[in-house]
Amino acid sequence: CICYSAKGNKQLVQVKNPYLDTMEEDILYHFSLGTKTHNLPEMFGDIKFVCVGGSSNRMKAFAQFIHQELEMPGNPEEVSDICEATDRYCMYKVGPVLSMSHGMGVPSISIMLHELIKLLHHAQCRDVVLFRLGTSGGVGLAPGTVVVTDKAVDYSFLAQFEQVVLGKVVTRSTELDEEVANELLQCSSELQNFPTVIGNTLCTHDFYEGKHRVLCSGCFRLEASTRKSCSSYLLVRWEALINPWSFFL
Structure with missing residues (x-):
């Protein structure tokens, strides 16, 4: 398990590229999400934990497990893939937990992390802890x-x-x-x-x-x-x- 945290910072998730906040629209291509097409604060603003791993099937199973552990309403077998419009990554939101795949290899992980950090920033998330789970x-x-x-x-x-x-x-x-x-x-x-x-x-x-x-x-x-x-x-x-x-x- 690899963990990164902004816990205790009490500030929004920050990006180091000031140009992003001046853009009319920021499209997260590989998530099939965007600042104009989606209300990111409403969709993701309550995220506190992000868990990523290589396999799409594994991260879906993890989302279903978290659904049961948190005793969320509904059927855990019916968790929906937010990124279903693209086949690059999968993304499942279960309460304050985001479960995502990152594929295999540094380039794939890098693309995912850039867009994930921008997503958390645009969603105005605070005190987020990020974990990498895998073998x-x-x-x-x-x-x-x-x-x-x-x-x-x-x-x-x-x-x-x-x-x-x-x-x-x-x-x-x-x-x-x-x-x-x-x-x-x-x-x-x-x-x-x-x-x-x-x-x-x-x-x-x-x-x-x-x-x-x-x-x-x-x-x-x-x-x-x-x-x-x-x-x-x-x-x-x-x-x-x-x-x-x-x-x-």
């Missing part, structure tokens, strides 16, 4: 362990995200909300069958070569030295970080 591999962890992310790191194991803007590499911090992470860990103590730890999460731009998987299509030769290099890459970095850690695309 990952693990180093130094028993299968089935839940990892609450303390630090999100890139391919070089630094807590940063690199983006190319106008031909230049821009580096942004991936700092997460430590308070929320600790609250989640505390909640896990009440559950019997979900071993939970706080750890680091590695994200790369590619599922195979980016993570040095030897089961790629043949972009590098699977020699003994290559296998050893892959193992060394993971083990050396693992020892340099706070154990344990997980990795996802």
Whole structure:
């Protein structure tokens, strides 16, 4: 679980692009929503928790689960996809909870996050906590362990995200909300069958070569030295970080 929070800020969700507030209309293309075609404050203004994950089916199932947990009126099987006019992402609103898919890979996640943050801004949302839910591999962890992310790191194991803007590499911090992470860990103590730890999460731009998987299509030769290099890459970095850690695309 990766968590970001604006909790306690008591301010609207902010965007760092002043141009957005001067636009006559802002169209969220991949959500099939817009500031002129939809009353975003009325539709989303009460959102407090946003939960995102890769799979559309998984996030629909999560929305149905939350519907039951919050004892919302109606049939949980009939939750509606707000983004049904597009096949890029799915979006379900259950009370103060927004459940969304982000697809697979950094580009897909990036598109979703840009439009999600703009959506929360236009909807005048306050004190929003954002979670990323999903599966990952693990180093130094028993299968089935839940990892609450303390630090999100890139391919070089630094807590940063690199983006190319106008031909230049821009580096942004991936700092997460430590308070929320600790609250989640505390909640896990009440559950019997979900071993939970706080750890680091590695994200790369590619599922195979980016993570040095030897089961790629043949972009590098699977020699003994290559296998050893892959193992060394993971083990050396693992020892340099706070154990344990997980990795996802």
